[in-house]
Amino acid sequence: MDLWQLLLTLALAGSSDAFSGSEDSSKEPKFTKCRSPERETFSCHWTDEVHHGTKNLGPIQLFYTRRNTQEWTQEWKECPDYVSAGENSCYFNSSFTSIWIPYCIKLTSNGDTVDEKCFSVDEIVQPDPPIALNWTLLNVSLTGIHADIQVRWEAPRNADIQKGWMVLEYELQYKEVNETKWKMMDPILSTSVPVYSLKVDKEYEVRVRSKQRNSGNYGEFSEVLYVTLPQMSQFTCEEDFYFPWLLIIIFGIFGLTVMLFVFLFSKQQRIKMLILPPVPVPKIKGIDPDLLKEGKLEEVNTILAIHDSYKPEFHSDDSWVEFIELDIDEPDEKTEGSDTDRLLSSDHEKSHSNLGVKDGDSGRTSCCEPDILETDFNANDIHEGTSEVAQPQRLKGEADLLCLDQKNQNNSPYHDACPATQQPSVIQAEKNKPQPLPTEGAESTHQAAHIQLSNPSSLANIDFYAQVSDITPAGSVVLSPGQKNKAGMSQYDMHPEMVSLCQENFLMDNAYFCEADAKKCIPVAPHIKVESHIQPSFNQEDIYITTESLTTAAGRPGTEEHVPGSEMPVPDYTSIHIVQSPQGLILNATALPLPDKEFLSSCGYVSTDQLNKIMP
Amino acid sequence: MNIKGSPWKGSLLLLLVSDLLLCQSVAPLPICPGGAARCQVTLGDLFDRAVVLSHYIHNLSSEMFSEFDKRYTHGRGFITKAINSCHTSSLATPEDKEQAQQINQKDFLSLIVSILRSWNEPLYHLVTEVRGMQEAPETILSKAVEIEEQTKRLLEGMELIVSQVHPETKENEIYPVWSGLPSLQMADEESRLSAYYNLLHCLRRDSHKIDNYLKLLKCRIIHNNNC
Numbered sequence: 144m145d146l147w148q149l150l151l152t153l154a155l156a157g158s159s160d161a162f163s164g165s166e167d168s169s170k171e172p173k174f175t176k177c178r179s180p181e182r183e184t185f186s187c188h189w190t191d192e193v194h195h196g197t198k199n200l201g202p203i204q205l206f207y208t209r210r211n212t213q214e215w216t217q218e219w220k221e222c223p224d225y226v227s228a229g230e231n232s233c234y235f236n237s238s239f240t241s242i243w244i245p246y247c248i249k250l251t252s253n254g255d256t257v258d259e260k261c262f263s264v265d266e267i268v269q270p271d272p273p274i275a276l277n278w279t280l281l282n283v284s285l286t287g288i289h290a291d292i293q294v295r296w297e298a299p300r301n302a303d304i305q306k307g308w309m310v311l312e313y314e315l316q317y318k319e320v321n322e323t324k325w326k327m328m329d330p331i332l333s334t335s336v337p338v339y340s341l342k343v344d345k346e347y348e349v350r351v352r353s354k355q356r357n358s359g360n361y362g363e364f365s366e367v368l369y370v371t372l373p374q375m376s377q378f379t380c381e382e383d384f385y386f387p388w389l390l391i392i393i394f395g396i397f398g399l400t401v402m403l404f405v406f407l408f409s410k411q412q413r414i415k416m417l418i419l420p421p422v423p424v425p426k427i428k429g430i431d432p433d434l435l436k437e438g439k440l441e442e443v444n445t446i447l448a449i450h451d452s453y454k455p456e457f458h459s460d461d462s463w464v465e466f467i468e469l470d471i472d473e474p475d476e477k478t479e480g481s482d483t484d485r486l487l488s489s490d491h492e493k494s495h496s497n498l499g500v501k502d503g504d505s506g507r508t509s510c511c512e513p514d515i516l517e518t519d520f521n522a523n524d525i526h527e528g529t530s531e532v533a534q535p536q537r538l539k540g541e542a543d544l545l546c547l548d549q550k551n552q553n554n555s556p557y558h559d560a561c562p563a564t565q566q567p568s569v570i571q572a573e574k575n576k577p578q579p580l581p582t583e584g585a586e587s588t589h590q591a592a593h594i595q596l597s598n599p600s601s602l603a604n605i606d607f608y609a610q611v612s613d614i615t616p617a618g619s620v621v622l623s624p625g626q627k628n629k630a631g632m633s634q635y636d637m638h639p640e641m642v643s644l645c646q647e648n649f650l651m652d653n654a655y656f657c658e659a660d661a662k663k664c665i666p667v668a669p670h671i672k673v674e675s676h677i678q679p680s681f682n683q684e685d686i687y688i689t690t691e692s693l694t695t696a697a698g699r700p701g702t703e704e705h706v707p708g709s710e711m712p713v714p715d716y717t718s719i720h721i722v723q724s725p726q727g728l729i730l731n732a733t734a735l736p737l738p739d740k741e742f743l744s745s746c747g748y749v750s751t752d753q754l755n756k757i758m759p
Numbered sequence: 760m761n762i763k764g765s766p767w768k769g770s771l772l773l774l775l776v777s778d779l780l781l782c783q784s785v786a787p788l789p790i791c792p793g794g795a796a797r798c799q800v801t802l803g804d805l806f807d808r809a810v811v812l813s814h815y816i817h818n819l820s821s822e823m824f825s826e827f828d829k830r831y832t833h834g835r836g837f838i839t840k841a842i843n844s845c846h847t848s849s850l851a852t853p854e855d856k857e858q859a860q861q862i863n864q865k866d867f868l869s870l871i872v873s874i875l876r877s878w879n880e881p882l883y884h885l886v887t888e889v890r891g892m893q894e895a896p897e898t899i900l901s902k903a904v905e906i907e908e909q910t911k912r913l914l915e916g917m918e919l920i921v922s923q924v925h926p927e928t929k930e931n932e933i934y935p936v937w938s939g940l941p942s943l944q945m946a947d948e949e950s951r952l953s954a955y956y957n958l959l960h961c962l963r964r965d966s967h968k969i970d971n972y973l974k975l976l977k978c979r980i981i982h983n984n985n986c
Contacts, residue, residue, distance in 0.1 A: 183856055241854040242971075243964050265967065307978030307986050308856050308971075357817060357967070 172203050172231070172250055173258045177267045180362070181301040182309055182355070183237045185264055186228035189250055201253040205233045209246045219249070240264060268359030270311055271299035273334070273351045276368040281337060283372075290343050290372050295335040296351050296365065310356045316364075317341075317349045325350075332356075343372045445618040770808055770912075805920050806977040812913045813970040816906055820966040823902040824959045830896065832956050845961035846881070846937040847874055852968060859975055865925050871972050872921060874965055875914040877934040882907040885958060888943050906962070913969075924980065 172189045179185035187205065206219035222233035233248070247261040273296040281291040294315060302309045312332050316325040319342075328336065341347055347370040354361040406418050612623040850873060853859040862870070886907055889900045921928055942954035978986040 237855065237857065243852075243854060243968055303856065305978065305985050306856070306860070307974040307976075308859075310974060357814070357821065357970075 171257050172252065174248070174250065174260050177248075177260070177262060178269045179240070179264050179267050180269060180271050180299070181303065182240075182242060182264060182268050183301075183303075184235060184240055185267060186232050186234040187248055187260075188228070188232045189258070191231055203231075203257075204251045205248055206251060207233075207235075207246055207248040209241065209244050265355075265358045268355045270302050270309070270353045270355060270359075270362040272363045272365040273297060273299060273313060273353050274365065276349065276351060276365055278338075278349065278368060278370050280372070283343065287374075288343055289340045291337055291339045292341060292370060292372070293335060293337045294349055294351075294368070297334060299353065299362075302353075311353045312356050313351050313353050314361065315349065315351050317347055317370075320346045320348055320369075330354075341370070341372060343374055346371045442618060445614055448614055802920065802923055803981045805916060805923070806973070806981050809913060809916045809920065810970070810973050810977055812909055812916065813966070813973045816909050816913065817963070817966040817970045819902045819906050819909075820959070820963040823899055823906070824963045826896070826899055826902075827955065827959050830899075831952055844957070845965065846935045846939065847877055847961070847965055849935050850874065850877075853972075859972070864976070864980065865928065867972065867976060868917070868921050868924065869928065869931055871969055871976075872914065872917050873931070873934040874969055875910060875917060876932070877937065878910055878962070878965065879914070881937040881939065881958060881962075882910060884937075884940050884943065885962075906966075 172191075175188045175190055177185060177187040189203070189205075205222040205225075207222065208217060208219050222235075223239055224234040224236065225232070226234070227236075228234040242264050245261060245263045247259065249256050249260075250258040275297045276294065277296070278292045278294045281293050283290045296313070298304050298311055302311060304311065310332075312330045313334065313336075314330050315328045315336055315338070317328075317338060318325045328338075338349070349368040349370055350364045350366070352361050352364045406415065409415065610623045611621065613621040615621060850870060852870060852874070853862055859867075882903070886900070886903045889895055889903055939954060939958060943951065943958070945951045945954065978984055
C-alpha cells in the first residue's frame with residue numbers, strides 16, 4: 144500500500160507539473176481585439192491571465208510606439224490607461240490617438256514580449272450600433288395582404304457626423320419572427336429606408352448595424368425592432384395569387400401554332416403571300432430560264448450577245464490571249480472544211496489527218512487550240528449530215544466562246560490571235576466542194592507539211608470559227624458566206640525565202656498579225672509543195688497563221704498581191720482583236736487606208752503596231 | 760475669374776451621387792464674391808463634386824494598394840521593413856479631429872491644394888513605370904491612370920473652390936517635391952518592390968487624408984458644422 148501511495152503521489156505530481164507547464168504555454172496573453180468606435184479614441188484588449196501553474200507570469204504590460212514623421216521612434220511607451228476600458232485592456236484617449244500614423248503595441252510579461260501587433264487607427268474603426276430605431280407604415284396593398292414600412296434610426300452618438308469626421312453606412316436586416324435566416328438589404332448611407340412587401344399578418348424583426356465608409360468593419364447590431372402590422376382588412380386571403388404565367392405561355396404557343404398552320408395550309412394565296420412572300424428569282428430579260436436549265440449555251444450566248452454588256456465577257460478575256468505562243472516551228476495545217484461549211488450544213492469532209500493540230504506546247508488556250516476541238520473534229524471529220532449540223536453549232540458555240548465575233552464588225556482586220564499560236568501555214572481545205580475534200584490532197588498536204596514540219600503540228604483542218612456577220616435579234620447567227628477555199632499549207636512548205644521574208648517583217652507585237660499578212664507568206668508555199676488544187680488563198684476562216692508567215696507575206700507585196708487580191712473574199716469571220724476598251728473591237732478592214740492592203744478584209748487581225756499606224 | 764466649366768459640366772452626374780452625406784438640413788450658402796452672374800456653379804455643388812472625387816480616388820488607391828500587396832509583397836513583412844516615409848510628411852497635416860478643427864479654413868484649403876499638387880509628379884511617374892513593367896499588371900495600371908486623371912480634376916476643382924472662398928489667396932506654388940523616381944527604377948527587385956509599396960501606401964494614406972479633410976471642410980463651410 145505504501146508503494147501504491149508513493150506511485151500515486153509521484154504520478155499526480157508529475158501530471159500536475161505537466162499540466163501546469165501546458166497551461167502556462169497555452170495561457171499566454173494575446174491580443175484579442177483593438178477597436179476605435181469613433182476614430183477619436185481606441186482601446187486594445189487581451190486575453191485573461193490565468194493564474195494557474197507554478198510559473199509566476201508577473202504583471203502584464205502593454206507598450207506602444209508610433210511612427211513619427213520619418214522613422215520609427217522605437218521608443219516604447221507604456222499604456223496610458225489600463226482601467227477605463229475594463230480588465231486586460233488599454234485605453235488610448237484622443238490625445239494619444241492619431242489617425243494616419245501607424246501604431247505598434249506589444250504585450251510584455253516580465254520583460255518578455257508575448258505578443259505584438261501593428262495597425263493604424265482607421266483599420267480598427269468599428270462604430271457603435273445605431274440607436275432609436277422606429278418604423279412607420281407607408282401603405283398597404285389593395286389586397287390587404289402586403290404592406291410597406293419605413294424604418295428610421297439615428298447614428299450612434301459618439302460618431303461625429305455633423306462635422307463630417309465620420310461618414311457611416313448602414314445595413315438593415317429583417318426577418319419574420321419565427322424564421323431563422325435574416326434578409327439583408329444593400330448598404331445605404333441615409334438613416335431611413337423603406338422595407339417593402341411585408342405580410343400583414345406576420346410579425347417582423349428589424350435590426351441595423353453601421354460601418355465607416357471605406358475602412359474598418361461593421362459594428363455591432365442595434366437592438367431588434369419588432370414590427371407588427373395592423374390588420375386592415377377583414378377579408379384577408381390566406382392564399383397568394385400567383386399569376387398563371389405557365390398557362391398563359393402554353394396557351395399562347397398553342398394558339399400561335401394553330402394560327403400558323405392555318406395560314407400555311409390555307410388555300411388563300413393572298414394570306415400566304417402576306418405572311419410568306421415569295422422570294423424573287425433572278426431574271427434576265429429575254430431569257431427563258433428553261434433555256435439555261437437545258438444547257439443550250441449557244442442559244443443563250445446569242446441571246447445574251449444582244450446585250451452589249453455580255454460580249455466583253457468573251458471578248459475581253461485576255462487570259463487566253465496572253466497564252467498564245469508564237470510557234471514558228473510548227474507547220475500550219477488546216478483542216479478541210481470550214482466552220483462555215485459546217486454551219487451552213489454544207490457537206491464537207493475534212494481531212495481527218497489534218498485535224499487535230501498536235502500542239503505540244505503549253506499555254507495554248509486560244510480558240511485555235513486544236514486540243515480543244517480535236518476530239519470533236521476527229522469525230523466530225525468524215526462526218527456528214529446531222530452531226531455536221533450539230534457540230535457547227537457546237538463549234539460555233541465554242542468559237543463564240545473563244546473567238547467571238549462582234550456582230551457589227553465586219554471585214555475588219557483583226558489581230559490574229561489564233562494564228563499566232565499556230566503555224567503560219569494553213570492547210571487549206573476546200574470549202575465549197577460538196578463532196579468531201581480529197582483526203583488525199585489533204586493528206587498529201589499534210590504529208591508535205593509533215594516533211595517540213597519539225598513538229599507535228601496540226602492546225603485546224605478544223606475551221607474553228609466562221610465569221611459571224613450578224614446576230615439577229617432573234618438570236619440566230621448570220622454567217623458571211625466567205626470563200627470556202629482553203630489553201631492548206633504549212634509554213635514550212637513555204638519557200639525558205641518566203642520564210643525568211645515572212646519573218647523579216649515579223650513584228651514582235653503580240654504575234655498578232657493580219658491574216659492577209661499571213662496569207663502573203665503562205666501562198667508561195669502551196670505552189671511549191673501542195674499538190675492539191677488547194678488555192679493558196681487563205682480561207683478566211685483560217686486565222687491560224689503564224690505571225691511570221693503574215694509578216695513575211697506582208698513583206699512581199701509582189702507575191703502577195705495576187706494572193707490576197709484574188710482570194711479576197713468577204714471574210715467569213717472576223718476575229719476579234721482586243722483593244723484597250725473592253726468592248727472595242729477593231730474589225731473593220733474597209734476602214735483601213737489603201738496602202739495597207741494587206742490589212743484589208745482578209746486580214747483577221749491587226750497587230751497593234753499596224754493598228755497604231757492605221758489609226759490616227 | 761473664369762470658371763472652367765468643361766471639367767465640371769461633364770460631371771453633373773456626380774450631383775446625383777453627391778447625395779451621400781448625411782446632411783439633414785442642406786442650406787446651401789453660395790459664397791460667390793464675384794456676384795451671382797459670375798458663379799455658374801454654387802460652392803455647395805463644387806464641394807459635393809470634390810468630395811465625390813476624393814472619395815473615388817481614395818477607393819481606387821485602397822484597391823490598388825491591396826492588389827499590389829496581394830500580388831507582390833504579401834506576407835513578406837514589407838510593412839515593418841519599409842521605411843514608409845511619404846514625401847508629404849513634411850506638411851503639417853492635422854492628425855486627428857481636434858487638430859483638424861483648430862486649423863483655419865484658408866490654411867486648410869491651401870494644405871489640401873499643396874498635397875494634391877505634390878502628387879502630380881509621383882502619379883505621372885507611377886503610371887509610366889508601371890506601364891513599362893515587364894508584366895504590367897493591367898488592373899493596377901488602369902487604376903493608376905484613373906487616379907492620375909481624377910487627381911488632376913480634383914486639383915482644378917479645389918483651385919476653383921479656393922478662388923471662390925478666398926479670392927485674395929495668392930497662388931502658392933510651394934509643395935513637397937517627390938524624389939523617389941530612382942528608387943522605383945532600381946535594379947534590385949526587393950528594393951524596387953519596397954519603393955512601390957511605400958509609394959502606394961503613401962498614396963492611400965494621402966488620398967484618405969484629402970477625402971477626410973474635404974468632408975470636414977464641406978460640413979464646416981457649407982453646412983455650418985451640421986451635416
